[in-house]
Amino acid sequence: MHSNQLTEQGHLRHFLTIEGLKRPLLTEIMDRAEQFSGIGHRQVKKVPLLRGKTIVNLFFENSTRTRSTFELAAKRLSADVMNFNINTSATSKGESLLDTLHNLEAMHTDMFVVRHNQSGAAEFIAQHVAPHVSVINAGDGCHAHPTQAMLDMFTIRRHKQQFADLRVAIVGDILHSRVARSQIQALSTLGVGEIRVIGPQTLLPRDCHTMGVHVYHDMAAGLEDVDVVITLRLQLERMQGALLPSAREYYRCFGLTPEKLRYAKPDAIVMHPGPINRGVEIASSVADGPQSVILEQVTHGIAIRMAVMSMALGSQSDFYEAEA
């Protein structure tokens, strides 16, 4: 049971992971987002592309930013949106994930935007939805967060115009980060010159180099001459399970301070998927400083999500043509 996120015609049907997608498709997503990004500045912030479509935000894990940008993106495309915030305790009432899904499907939805704390959950849902329903992964466990990765690529492209000559460093908890996995895949697909990851061994996956990255345990060496610094959020529960001694020690070694940022190129941009732990993974002066593009990332999130949603629901015409 493999869900293929592409239709037979090669269009996006689901958007579950960056893995396996080709460069032209990623470029198409960014180009389309570029077209949509003007809409936010208009008097009437809507286009009628998805009028009459029903989109369900199915969030099994807390999120404010991602959920609201998905909601806003859907509304700007004129779709009808329902939000379901299902904490895992509700599913433990005996209703399985599939029960929940089929109940919502019975309301004739066209798209599920799914966030779940288990890796592979979006893939699982995509394998079990009706053929006309699209699934967008809004983050599954430690696996993938493809729209976040695409908005990051979009932000990088806006600032650096191209990818080939770039050196990008991702700092922090790679092991538990769905954002990092999707970013690494997107950066490789887009042909970035060098991808580095920086972190202690406890927060890096085993055989990390097989993901196509250079591994550093030291900020001075890892940040040297990079064009883009991406810091990841450190979940504070990582102090349990003996992964780290303390937030203070983490900040000392891997926190992005103005001093450490000086190792990077002078025009390097600083990114963060949010929400920020100030004084843990990044210093306030860096987060709010001139090199930071963190708030731009949020703005771009809406355009990227509009692009992905319209492309996936646009490909439904492939399905209906095939049916006819």
Add this chain to the structure above:
Amino acid sequence: MRTVITGGRVIDPASQLDTQQSIYINDGKIVAISDHLADFYADLTIDADGMIVCPGLVDLSARLREPGQEHTATIDSETRAAVAGGITTLAVPPDTDPVIDNPAVVELIEDRAKKAGRVMVLTVGALTQKLDGELLAEMAALKQAGCVGVSNGHNAIKNSVVWRRALEYASTLDLTVFINAADPWLQKQGCVHEGTVSARLGLSGIPESAETIAVSRDLLLIEQCGVRAHFHNIASGRAVKMIREAQERGLPVTADVSAHHLHLCEHDLGNYDALSHVLPPLRSVRDREQLQQGLRDGVLQAIASHHQPLDADAKLGPFAETQPGISALETLLPLTLKLVEDDELDLLTALAALTCQPAEILGIDAGQLKIGSSADICIIDPDAHFECQPGKLISAGKNSPFAGWLFRHQAAYTLFQGKLVYQR
């Protein structure tokens, strides 16, 4: 009841017999293996022309789910599946509900198995009461009730003092200890092999050291206590090496591997295929090669099903939330002989790992074709050519990752105590 099996290629790995002869059975026992037996009038003649006639398979570990989870599977349903896979003897681990930690549970299982009447079902008793790893079970009573060994199943005994005492006590009673070696903390942390696939899929990994740390601790205590021990379901090449060294030092240690670990590896997880979710996890390609090598070298003496039938719901969910386990009784024989087809193993070694060697580990008189022994016989069609369809498994558990696999070998007839208990 007199039965004769004619025209087959008779292979008995125990005696290295490989001959074209008939097997004569009377009153449940083998009376002759020869070209002709005068004055033998058979009630039943089985034409085994073109087939392999070998001892019925002996499976070192199969969970039948009864008592405790009869909604998933029963002794009746699973012994039907077993004979369809050519198995005539199997051992059940103690982690039933209630646990096999007292003679009443042994009797219950034996009664149900006798009622089903198609497979010799043997019990492995608990090492500790309720498998809680704290208090020793009444092993002498269990042995007297018929248990062929003792084990703590998948519940590792964390306390080294209890573990040592349990081994010593089992040794006193001359009981074999069956071990599922896994460091409980390293194992509990993850759901798949820690390596490239876990890194890619974002699933938490179980490092190889989860197995090797446990094997190394166990080997040291086995040596100290002088107990006879058997490792179930070895999954890493490194552990094979450690067991090899222990055997060379003369320790009374044996080990088995599952048929699925001989064929699958971490990459078979594909896109979170929950059917490949199994414990110990499917490890690297290299581990798989070393397991096959261990089998060729005789470090691993047996291939076991490690059958775990599950409800369909158990595999429906995000990977880490699904239950580990494979329904494996019916694929044990085809998968093992697929290694022969692929030139990974010779036929005699393969059949020995399914018959006389596991029987020897259990210390029972089975897995052989000899005059006077119980006529437990498997007749294999080497040209069956079939496609594995999990939905059509006889087992109540349809959880097999081998859908669509093409197999050549299949059991065509199974005899248990001279009685034809399965015919394809």
